[in-house]
Amino acid sequence: METELRERIINASLVLFERHGFHGVTVNQIVETAGISKGGFYHHFSSKDELLFVIHDIFITYVLERAASSNQQSLPPATRLRSIIKDFVSVFDIYKAHLTVFYQESIYLKPEHEEIVKRKRQQFKGIIQSVIREGVDTGEFRKDLSIEITTMAILGMVNWTYKWYQRSGEKSIEEIADYYIDLILHAVLSDSTK
Amino acid sequence: METELRERIINASLVLFERHGFHGVTVNQIVETAGISKGGFYHHFSSKDELLFVIHDIFITYVLERAASSNQQSLPPATRLRSIIKDFVSVFDIYKAHLTVFYQESIYLKPEHEEIVKRKRQQFKGIIQSVIREGVDTGEFRKDLSIEITTMAILGMVNWTYKWYQRSGEKSIEEIADYYIDLILHAVLSDSTK
DNA sequence: CATTTATGACCGACTGGTTGGTCGGTATTG
DNA sequence: CAATACCGACCAACCAGTCGGTCATAAATG
Incomplete structure (x- = not known):
């Protein structure tokens, strides 16, 4: 079973937020860490x-x-x-x-x-x-x-x-x-x- | 005795940071709340x-x-x-x-x-x-x-x-x-x- | 004592870089 | 042939920090 993209985003951002805080992490960083695109991100989250x-x-x-x-x-x-x-x-x-x-x-x-x-x-x-x-x-x-x-x-x-x-x-x-x-x-x- | 400007900055930012977090507050807001200017701020803090x-x-x-x-x-x-x-x-x-x-x-x-x-x-x-x-x-x-x-x-x-x-x-x-x-x-x- | 020079506090318009979010488009799937 | 998933170049807004300048006071000078 493949990991859902949504899950990947959450997991990636969790790691980043934990270390750098919400405002210390950019959407680009999340997207990069999760290995997806900005468009993909905004397809799943508003x-x-x-x-x-x-x-x-x-x-x-x-x-x-x-x-x-x-x-x-x-x-x-x-x-x-x-x-x-x-x-x-x-x-x-x-x-x-x-x-x-x-x-x-x-x-x-x-x-x-x-x-x-x-x-x-x-x-x-x-x-x-x-x-x-x-x-x-x-x-x-x-x-x-x-x-x-x-x-x-x-x-x-x-x-x-x-x-x-x-x-x-x-x-x-x-x-x-x-x-x-x-x-x-x-x-x-x-x-x-x- | 008059309040030092430095003190005013600290007190203003304390109130703001407490409520909105460090990244939720802009230097302009601090400066406005403290009733001083941006220049004044950067004169006291690097x-x-x-x-x-x-x-x-x-x-x-x-x-x-x-x-x-x-x-x-x-x-x-x-x-x-x-x-x-x-x-x-x-x-x-x-x-x-x-x-x-x-x-x-x-x-x-x-x-x-x-x-x-x-x-x-x-x-x-x-x-x-x-x-x-x-x-x-x-x-x-x-x-x-x-x-x-x-x-x-x-x-x-x-x-x-x-x-x-x-x-x-x-x-x-x-x-x-x-x-x-x-x-x-x-x-x-x-x-x-x- | 009057005048110039120096210093340091403070001002605020401006900027360069960054960031969240958009949008037109492509790939995939049922 | 929809419909949904996903892409990535692009943008407008925002924000920390800068910089040329004012003003008041104090020290130096004649």
């Missing part, structure tokens, strides 16, 4: 901005679906939190470039695109928030947790990984995920649950 | 790139100095870690725009500038790493901590704040800092120390 959106959307849609399915099973909050984090961190291996672009270049999204991405992003955040809230309610987590800050702290810890993680590095993404889970649960579980 | 570097350098130099002085006092690791985090997070109030530019736009630094910033950045990271290492050695922190991942987890949690913190928000930066410290110490302290 603009450079649309390409940026597509990259964002592929990523956030995928992540959101996984988190939602991890969250559906009726298991205790701590178990679900573990599963959501594990799932999300594992995404770094395959989607590292998407992720980097997602977190670095989203300011350059056009308003209409930004709106769509923002909505999905908040749904994802909502999932984590609700797990923590539930954990606090059931007494599994510490009663004195702030739902809002705890959510952002976890998201921050996890998201920041894109700044330093390398597939060739010492630790595998699985190890890092397990390590994060350990840290988070130590921070969040109530004394009686530990 | 290039737009140099301006970006200056913003980076002001921030990292300040942060590094504070962390170094918090770290010097010969206090137990947990106390020092507390102090470093409190100090760093407090910086968000005054330097939020610097910080945002620092984390978003550093890919656009020219190699020679990047080198300088990178070095200071690693010194900062080194300070946190050494506190954690010491804490593990003295037994104050859990023996099974990975120095490297723990450092990055803390940095991630804290740094991510720039994505959501607003001075007008519900929680003050002091509260957020204290909250982070609480989470981190729960995650990191050995059972005997708790």
Whole structure:
């Protein structure tokens, strides 16, 4: 099976955007790296901005679906939190470039695109928030947790990984995920649950 | 006392870069916002790139100095870690725009500038790493901590704040800092120390 | 003290190179 | 014989940076 041209464009631009940023890469460079022509590019994408959106959307849609399915099973909050984090961190291996672009270049999204991405992003955040809230309610987590800050702290810890993680590095993404889970649960579980 | 033109340029560009990114802002816009001329701009800065570097350098130099002085006092690791985090997070109030530019736009630094910033950045990271290492050695922190991942987890949690913190928000930066410290110490302290 | 010379802050019209995007055309496929 | 996929020379807009010049103040000169 031959790689679709559309895929080739996305893959090429992903590599380039990750390294040089959206505005640090020209359409000509993308086209050259993908081994196609300018006309070919504009046959598949209406603009450079649309390409940026597509990259964002592929990523956030995928992540959101996984988190939602991890969250559906009726298991205790701590178990679900573990599963959501594990799932999300594992995404770094395959989607590292998407992720980097997602977190670095989203300011350059056009308003209409930004709106769509923002909505999905908040749904994802909502999932984590609700797990923590539930954990606090059931007494599994510490009663004195702030739902809002705890959510952002976890998201921050996890998201920041894109700044330093390398597939060739010492630790595998699985190890890092397990390590994060350990840290988070130590921070969040109530004394009686530990 | 009148504001120096140089200061005016930095303040104007900080606001603009924070919202639109380095490449989303033209020199003409900066000049207009600062209420000066293009000539005036290039009289004070050799290039737009140099301006970006200056913003980076002001921030990292300040942060590094504070962390170094918090770290010097010969206090137990947990106390020092507390102090470093409190100090760093407090910086968000005054330097939020610097910080945002620092984390978003550093890919656009020219190699020679990047080198300088990178070095200071690693010194900062080194300070946190050494506190954690010491804490593990003295037994104050859990023996099974990975120095490297723990450092990055803390940095991630804290740094991510720039994505959501607003001075007008519900929680003050002091509260957020204290909250982070609480989470981190729960995650990191050995059972005997708790 | 008056006058010339020098310096440095600041101005803004202009430019050369670059970039996202277009468009008329060709190749391929069902 | 459509229709769709793809090509690449070309263009208009934009943007960082330049450059010849003004003005105000200070130092040097007679």
